[in-house]
Amino acid sequence: MTIEDIQNEIIDEFSMFEDWEERYQYMIDLGKELPLINDQYKTDNNIIKGCQSKVWVHAEMKDNKLEFTADSDAIITKGIIAILIRTFSNQHPKDIIDADTSFIDEIGLKEHLSPTRANGLVSMVKQLKMYAIAYQTQLN
């Protein structure tokens, strides 16, 4: 599936929720699922420090596709990471570079991707793209 297909799928899933409580409960449940990152990658090198919560990101290249794993110490942040990873992981670097994150607005979670939240997510999206640019350079 392309990044856009996955994002549309997520928008469809979220359209079933009636209010913020259901959306948040879903995010929280996503956040509670298995660890999203192998503990060996939860290092200071991979950390993105927000004023509010911490985020760890790790990237690996497999068959010309980038695979991301990530984690956070806050559960709602982690839920949003799960959604971002679902759209960006297992994609070609070029597609990741070109992708946008406006679908987060459409599913009613815009506030979490606001720079004022300082939860590390804005920096995380930048970091995902940086990895994609770095690996794209290797492919060229």
Place this chain on the structure above:
Amino acid sequence: MLNVEDIRKDFPILSRKVNGKPLVYFDNAATSQTPQQVIDAIVDYYSNYNANIHRGVHTLSQEATDLYELSRQKVQAHFNAKHSYEIIFTSGTTHSINLIANGFSSLLKKGDEIIVSALEHHSNIVPWQMLCERTGALLKVIPMNDDGELVMSEYDKLLSKNTKLVFTNHISNALGTINPIKYIIEEAHKVGAAVLIDGAQACPHIKPDVQALNVDFYVASAHKMCGPTGMGMLYGKEEWLNKLPPYQGGGEMIAEVSFEKTTYADLPHKFEAGTPNIAGGIVFGTAIDYMNSIGFDAIADYENELLEYGTQKLLEIEGLKIYGTSKHKTSVLSFNLEGIHPYDVGSILDKLGIAVRTGHHCAQPIMDYYKIPGTIRASFAFYNTKAEIDALVEGVKKAKMMLS
């Protein structure tokens, strides 16, 4: 006894909704809300008096200058400074602190020591670290205990003839602890050190008397006292202000200028280079008048009542821990739910229209002490109500249910 329902009518923002819910504003330690009287004074200034000050012979400039200087006198009276020229208008507490730190760079030498407290906001740590880097002076820290209080026996040990400056907040922004500044000042003076007190968190709750405290420098921000942002004050004893060199060069701070030599203006203008925040300066006085019309005794009594009520109600929630448990504190409740990240709780409270601060409150050393990533901080003002505290308690319970 203050009438909170009447007071709330002064604050237009308190009747707005956030995310469809009535706003519950508990982020007063970050900034206070603005009463209509202050908003009107801003409009009045720009509608009737807007002119540059201290330099025009025309009527508008005279009137604006008079209002600006009248406000300085109000600030002087409020803090009980000996002279109005001991009050320097700044852009806020951070500016005030930097002005003093910069001034001390010409007074300190290698081996001198500066003592700061462990309860400081970042803005109180960084300027001194920079000053130490420039001068070779050493930074010493008064440690805190589990209740979030400064350990005075350790402070006594830190003081020596090398101590040149001691500096602490009057009240901690992260925990609300009221520090024993009278003792800190007296002991520092015994070794000949100057004392700077950051009153940013104290001034919304307490009316400090700088002469009774015998403090050398005292700084505060208008925006935490129902005033505008970008406006603050620095009190300095005349002898100290005369010792410090000017902070910035520019208009207004000079007496005579030639290319060979410039002589500086007298206090307070020596430290007020350029066109100041004129509206902010004038309205700072309005904000002080407003708070005094309610009365700081009435404010303290009422806020204590809110603090006691909030403490008791929050502690009824299982797994909730309050940080900062000193007997001497203002209406700040910093807390966490066991096993739950403060960001998650803050996000859900926001959805319920409740504004709290989450995170490390720019006081990372305190969070490191407690080994936590941050806290949820609810800080109450005199316009808050017990019903709003009930809404907070319900919100925290809901967040706990959703997140566990």
